[in-house]
Amino acid sequence: MRKFGKRILGTLLGVLLVSGATIGLFFYKITYGFPVSYETEKPNIQFPRQKAAILVFSKTTAFRHSESIRASQAIFNQLAKQNNWFIYQTEAGGVFNPEQLQQFKAVIFNNATGRVLNEEQQQALSHYVEEGGTLLGIHGAGDNSHHWPWYEQSLLGTHFSHHPINPQFQKTTVYLEPTASLALTRNLPPAWEHQDEWYVFTGQPQSAQVVAYINGNKIIPNGNMLWIRDKNFGMGNYHPVAWHRAVGKGKTFYTAMGHSQEVWQDASFVRLLENALQWCLN
Structure with missing residues (x-):
């Protein structure tokens, strides 16, 4: 026995x-993330004339939002067709070189997570933005896996803490900020219901113009660790979920929405991104 x-x-x-x-x-x-190799070979890209070029980058070395990334691809292609844009979608970092970056009107980190660029590529992207380019981030692009101070400060102006875990996905109302640019809120309702994995940050984004927010008191913010129970870090009833910032001569736009494939079926979410891209191109 x-x-x-x-x-x-x-x-x-x-x-x-x-x-x-x-x-x-x-x-x-x-x-x-895990140790990763960095792609350095320049891709062969044929940039069409008379079309604004947009780079959609979805590389991940940390958590991968596979279903959301997959669902987004068709939506970006659809938006490109509707707006006469040229969309270049890739997960290879070789495109982050000065010569090719300057051909793009906007760069989207589409749920890109972890260390995805080497130091030379990071420098190329920061220079691109500071000299007048635009960087957009969707959901996972704003988590704490990137470990790149310039990127976090420029895109977010705050720091990711956690996301709720029980329940992970919660439906709540998204409100447009009344003072937001009309270019970003065009054809959007003043409020709509949206279900997502709501990110909690350690404070309000600094030096930012909020575009949309939720009432953080209407969601359960508990994370997956005992010490982040009931913590919303003062975000409270004004909990931004989309905002933009000026960075040098350029600008950034970030939305914390975008975790699952279902969000790409939300017409208001897609319209917000379309407005953001149109805003970038002007």
């Missing part, structure tokens, strides 16, 4: 160790 008991105990300990290691590895990947 003692040997049997020891075997049971050993098995339980083994299961606990494996489970703990698996969970630890999962959270490490979400936060830091």
